[in-house]
Amino acid sequence: DAGVIQSPRHEVTEMGQEVTLRCKPISGHNSLFWYRQTMMRGLELLIYFNNNVPIDDSGMPEDRFSAKMPNASFSTLKIQPSEPRDSAVYFCASSSQLGANVLTFGAGSRLTVL
Amino acid sequence: AQTVTQSQPEMSVQEAETVTLSCTYDTSENNYYLFWYKQPPSRQMILVIRQEAYKQQNATENRFSVNFQKAAKSFSLKISDSQLGDTAMYFCAFMSSNAGNMLTFGGGTRLMVKP
Numbered sequence: 001d002a003g004v005i006q007s008p009r010h011e012v013t014e015m016g017q018e019v020t021l022r023c024k025p026i027s028g029h030n031s032l033f034w035y036r037q038t039m040m041r042g043l044e045l046l047i048y049f050n051n052n053v054p055i056d057d058s059g060m061p062e063d064r065f066s067a068k069m070p071n072a073s074f075s076t077l078k079i080q081p082s083e084p085r086d087s088a089v090y091f092c093a094s095s096s097q098l099g100a101n102v103l104t105f106g107a108g109s110r111l112t113v114l
Numbered sequence: 115a116q117t118v119t120q121s122q123p124e125m126s127v128q129e130a131e132t133v134t135l136s137c138t139y140d141t142s143e144n145n146y147y148l149f150w151y152k153q154p155p156s157r158q159m160i161l162v163i164r165q166e167a168y169k170q171q172n173a174t175e176n177r178f179s180v181n182f183q184k185a186a187k188s189f190s191l192k193i194s195d196s197q198l199g200d201t202a203m204y205f206c207a208f209m210s211s212n213a214g215n216m217l218t219f220g221g222g223t224r225l226m227v228k229p
Binding site: 031033042043045048050055056089091093095097101102103104105107108110 | 147149151156157158159160161164205209214215216217218219220221222
């Protein structure tokens with residue numbers, strides 16, 4: 001398995017633009033997580049899905065952020081409009097409820113909003 | 115809500131020596147899981163070791179071992195025979211047994227292994 005695949009690896013955009021981050025979880029994993037990592041706040045859970053259904057989105061900062069999981073093999077995290085304070089590394093992770101409760105992380109998407 | 119605290123922002127160790135990273139957590143639950151993840155400069159999050167709270171035996175993975183003290187809510191990571199490739203950020207994380215597979219992370223400890 002290729003692991004959790006995220007794209008893009010790096011994105012630089014201007015304030016006000018829409019940003020879409022993508023994630024392909026490990027085949028067979030039924031839970032998917034979006035985390036944000038910043039120097040000030042560390043690793044924060046934004047939202048997680050179980051069997052494609054959003055279970056807990058209490059970590060989503062505000063209405064500018066939205067996440068979808070249209071099928072078991074794809075998820076997006078969208079920021080519209082983006083702001084400089086959204087600059088961070090965004091990680092996607094997946095796990096199997098039948099496994100050893102281990103989250104496997106993607107390589108992350110580094111977002112810079114100018 | 116659970117909290118995870120790593121009180122050592124930075125540590126250093128000489129190559130081939132042993133170092134221990136500290137982690138404490140707060141929970142009212144009895145069943146849960148604890149993890150250490152490593153994040154090298156490549157920023158990839160890599161699982162180092164996992165501990166189930168109902169197991170008294172401390173987990174070990176080659177040069178990595180933990181000291182799990184459930185009553186004290188302490189979960190330290192010991193790295194033996196440190197190698198240059200161990201240089202990374204290390205994150206302690208907590209997972210409840212009844213809240214999906216969500217991880218709550220500590221703030222991290224930056225470890226530098228010196229030649």
